[in-house]
Amino acid sequence: MAIFVDKKSRVLVQGATGHQGVYHIGAMQEFGTNVVAGVTPGKGGQKVGKVPIFNDVFEGVDATDANTSLILVPARFAKDAVFEALDAGIKTVVVITENIPFHDAMEFVHYSKYKDAVLIGPNCPGIASPGKTKIGILPGQIFKEGNVGVASRSGTLTYEIVNSLTEKGIGQSTCVGLGGDPIIGTTFIDSLNAFEKDPETKSIVLVGEIGGTAEEEAAEHIINHISKPVFAFIAGRTAPPGKRMGHAGAIIARGKGTAESKIKAFKKANVEIAKFPTDIADLIEKSV
Amino acid sequence: MKLFEYQGKELFSKYGIAVPNGKLVNSEKDLSDLKFPFVLKAQVPIGGRGKAGGIKSADNLNEAKEHFSKIMGMDIKGYTVRKVLAEEKVGIKKELYLSITLDRSKRMPLIMASGKGGMDIESVPDKEIFKEWVNPLIGIQPFHIRSIVPKLKLEKEEGKEVAKIISKIYKMFREYDCELVEINPLIITKEEGAMALDSKVNINDDALYRHPDLEPELVELTPLEQDAKEKGIAFIQLEGNIGVIANGAGLTMATLDALTNYKGKGGVFLDLGGTDDPEKVKQAFELMKKAKPKVIFLNLFGGITKCDTVAKGVKDVITKEGIDCPVITRIKGCNETEAKDILKDAGLITGATLQDAAQKSSDLAR
Numbered sequence: 001m002a003i004f005v006d007k008k009s010r011v012l013v014q015g016a017t018g019h020q021g022v023y024h025i026g027a028m029q030e031f032g033t034n035v036v037a038g039v040t041p042g043k044g045g046q047k048v049g050k051v052p053i054f055n056d057v058f059e060g061v062d063a064t065d066a067n068t069s070l071i072l073v074p075a076r077f078a079k080d081a082v083f084e085a086l087d088a089g090i091k092t093v094v095v096i097t098e099n100i101p102f103h104d105a106m107e108f109v110h111y112s113k114y115k116d117a118v119l120i121g122p123n124c125p126g127i128a129s130p131g132k133t134k135i136g137i138l139p140g141q142i143f144k145e146g147n148v149g150v151a152s153r154s155g156t157l158t159y160e161i162v163n164s165l166t167e168k169g170i171g172q173s174t175c176v177g178l179g180g181d182p183i184i185g186t187t188f189i190d191s192l193n194a195f196e197k198d199p200e201t202k203s204i205v206l207v208g209e210i211g212g213t214a215e216e217e218a219a220e221h222i223i224n225h226i227s228k229p230v231f232a233f234i235a236g237r238t239a240p241p242g243k244r245m246g247h248a249g250a251i252i253a254r255g256k257g258t259a260e261s262k263i264k265a266f267k268k269a270n271v272e273i274a275k276f277p278t279d280i281a282d283l284i285e286k287s288v
Numbered sequence: 289m290k291l292f293e294y295q296g297k298e299l300f301s302k303y304g305i306a307v308p309n310g311k312l313v314n315s316e317k318d319l320s321d322l323k324f325p326f327v328l329k330a331q332v333p334i335g336g337r338g339k340a341g342g343i344k345s346a347d348n349l350n351e352a353k354e355h356f357s358k359i360m361g362m363d364i365k366g367y368t369v370r371k372v373l374a375e376e377k378v379g380i381k382k383e384l385y386l387s388i389t390l391d392r393s394k395r396m397p398l399i400m401a402s403g404k405g406g407m408d409i410e411s412v413p414d415k416e417i418f419k420e421w422v423n424p425l426i427g428i429q430p431f432h433i434r435s436i437v438p439k440l441k442l443e444k445e446e447g448k449e450v451a452k453i454i455s456k457i458y459k460m461f462r463e464y465d466c467e468l469v470e471i472n473p474l475i476i477t478k479e480e481g482a483m484a485l486d487s488k489v490n491i492n493d494d495a496l497y498r499h500p501d502l503e504p505e506l507v508e509l510t511p512l513e514q515d516a517k518e519k520g521i522a523f524i525q526l527e528g529n530i531g532v533i534a535n536g537a538g539l540t541m542a543t544l545d546a547l548t549n550y551k552g553k554g555g556v557f558l559d560l561g562g563t564d565d566p567e568k569v570k571q572a573f574e575l576m577k578k579a580k581p582k583v584i585f586l587n588l589f590g591g592i593t594k595c596d597t598v599a600k601g602v603k604d605v606i607t608k609e610g611i612d613c614p615v616i617t618r619i620k621g622c623n624e625t626e627a628k629d630i631l632k633d634a635g636l637i638t639g640a641t642l643q644d645a646a647q648k649s650s651d652l653a654r
Contacts, residue, residue: 100494102492102494102495106390106396107425109395110424111425125591139622154536155538155591156534156535156538156589157542159591160620182390183395235542236544238544238548276542278641
């Protein structure tokens with residue numbers, strides 16, 4: 001078991017023939033991902049390695065039974081690409097693309113709900129279930145199969161934390177990068193619920209950052225619905241208010257979404273907070 | 289991008305929302321063809337300009353000239369006033385509040401309205417702010433408006449006017465990719481029309497390519513910020529004296545947190561993002577040198593950005609141009625060993641962990 005993606009994920013890559021597409025199809029295959037198709041309009045009939053390329057998602061799904069899509073297309077074409085994937089019957093869509101207008105994201109996130117699909121991202125590194133599959137651009141070598149579920153709003157910081165877990169011999173069930181944008185599909189709460197149900201996951205790590213109220217909502221949810229131990233790290237404890245620190249999400253406005261408020265909420269929910277990202281591994285080691 | 293009040297009002301006019309009769313005033317000469325009394329308003333992308341003396345009313349030309357010369361060029365919370373809007377005064381019967389913004393948690397546009405207009409909405413009690421969420425796939429419908437307008441306790445004709453404005457700003461919010469459209473106050477005039485007396489409009493930066501009609505924002509950048517922007521490097525200037533090069537927003541913030549923990553202060557931050565181009569790394573490192581920090585802290589977790597790529601860029605700059613401040617490196621992840629090998633003779637200080645490197649950087653910066 002794992003959450004959202006596993007050995008049964010048959011992956012179609014939208015934006016397969018570009019530099020990123022070609023590189024990551026290779027990197028995913030190396031990890032063990034079953035990449036069955038690629039889509040680039042106008043390039044149907046070509047191949048990337050052994051992966052057949054189709055002109056549209058419908059053709060690709062018909063020919064290969066793909067059930068999962070990885071979106072690597074430029075921001076301007078992302079909304080169209082996600083709608084196409086959902087209409088073609090794809091049930092898990094992972095949107096890596098950054099700088100998508102949030103009005104577009106709002107539309108495709110809502111549409112994914114009506115299609116009963118899982119949408120991860122946008123502006124995320126993707127998702128990996130070690131030993132099974134990886135859909136996205138996360139560096140494969142940092143993972144190890146195991147029982148810790150990780151959900152994160154940040155990219156590199158996730159790699160940092162996962163790597164420190166792996167170095168201590170603590171493996172992961174699934175690591176999901178939720179994305180750094182104000183509008184995202186899969187949230188901390190969705191991930192917590194999935195990890196709670198997943199028999200393979202024994203404990204959960206949340207990597208949050210300043211801005212928005214996703215961490216506060218997650219903390220509230222943990223109190224009533226999550227029985228597994230949860231650990232967290234919050235980035236941006238000392239970021240000056242009003243200063244944009246890179247992510248669209250990472251901005252403190254009007255005193256809301258501060259690190260203090262998030263840490264307080266997590267403490268109330270008995271979530272252990274790490275001072276440094278690499279401390280998460282020590283906290284988990286101590287608890288088992 | 290934050291629009292100036294006058295730009296927001298230009299959009300309002302485009303959508304058929306009434307605004308006071310007015311124009312931008314560039315010199316005293318422009319003041320003569322307006323009807324008195326009128327109001328002179330400093331155009332700055334920040335609130336609180338009234339308190340700062342940026343809004344003054346004038347009953348005659350002499351008064352107008354006097355206020356104009358004071359407002360033009362004045363400093364309001366760090367912004368120099370370069371544009372002044374003159375608007376004829378309007379008879380006010382009621383002041384309301386109306387806005388549409390993004391609710392991140394519900395992932396929907398949120399309409400907020402209140403009968404308490406004209407003041408900071410943060411100081412209006414929650415029970416007097418009426419909220420309505422709109423599913424972006426269906427857009428605004430009459431039921432949304434039926435739910436919100438009666439709560440404002442307006443007279444029948446006034447309610448009809450406000451209902452029309454709600455539909456119009458929703459349309460504008462969607463079509464112009466707005467993050468925020470706020471009218472405060474939205475007034476009911478003595479003639480029972482509704483009119484926007486102020487505007488706050490923010491456009492989503494990621495969608496600006498769809499709106500070539502909007503003038504690009506005039507942001508005053510320091511030469512270094514300008515340089516970084518041209519090279520496509522995320523650059524943040526803070527108070528401290530430690531220059532940080534990291535990759536990814538989360539890791540950059542975590543690095544700042546770690547420095548603060550050891551009483552170090554981050555100064556310039558460069559986020560390499562997901563680059564794997566040695567040339568870009570070189571440019572970033574050169575930019576950092578120009579910012580003249582006391583210490584440079586390179587904190588890298590290699591994934592897509594491979595450690596050895598960054599190491600090559602750094603080594604290149606150091607061997608060709610030298611470096612006159614200590615450089616602390618902490619390198620983990622993809623091709624870490626190769627990177628350490630490349631940098632081993634470059635005279636850099638290495639930190640084994642984030643904590644170790646943050647402590648060394650903070651100590652050296654003191």
